[in-house]
Amino acid sequence: MVNNGETLISGDMLLRYYELNKQKKEIEMEMNELKDTFQRYFNNLVGTQQKGEITVSGFKLQRQIRKTEKFNEEETVKRLEELQMTDLIQVIRRPDDTKIKAALDLGLLSQSHLEGCVTTSYSPALSVKPLTPR
Numbered sequence: 749m750v751n752n753g754e755t756l757i758s759g760d761m762l763l764r765y766y767e768l769n770k771q772k773k774e775i776e777m778e779m780n781e782l783k784d785t786f787q788r789y790f791n792n793l794v795g796t797q798q799k800g801e802i803t804v805s806g807f808k809l810q811r812q813i814r815k816t817e818k819f820n821e822e823e824t825v826k827r828l829e830e831l832q833m834t835d836l837i838q839v840i841r842r843p844d845d846t847k848i849k850a851a852l853d854l855g856l857l858s859q860s861h862l863e864g865c866v867t868t869s870y871s872p873a874l875s876v877k878p879l880t881p882r
Contacts, residue, residue, distance in 0.1 A: 766876045786811070 750757045790800040790811045801810045828836050843865075851857040 762876050765874075766878065769876065 749759070786809060789802075790798070793802075794800040797813055799811055799813050801808060803809075825837055828834065848857065848862070852859070
């Protein structure tokens with residue numbers, strides 16, 4: 749058991765976390781298989797882009813179809829330019845990370861040139877693995 753003054757971490761806790769995480773992955777795999785089965789069922793019953801609904805053993809299974817439309821950026825910009833409607837085109841200025849890193853590597857830029865420009869974020873990630881294979 750490890751104690752840092754106020755939090756206790758036990759081997760049982762680590763084992764439980766490990767086992768639950770393993771179960772979670774197995775559950776997600778099984779749920780994905782079931783979802784695929786349901787999608788195939790509705791594809792055969794009503795078609796690939798149609799909503800559907802069935803009731804079995806007191807449960808209702810519904811499939812909704814979400815429609816998303818996006819403009820093809822290249823084609824739309826070209827067409828708007830042809831129509832002289834450039835006010836409808838966004839010009840997005842953003843740093844090119846790849847080129848900046850290359851310029852730093854080549855010595856064209858130094859870290860001091862970019863002081864105050866870089867933001868760093870951190871996100872914690874946990875991993876529990878058995879020391880001996882299970």
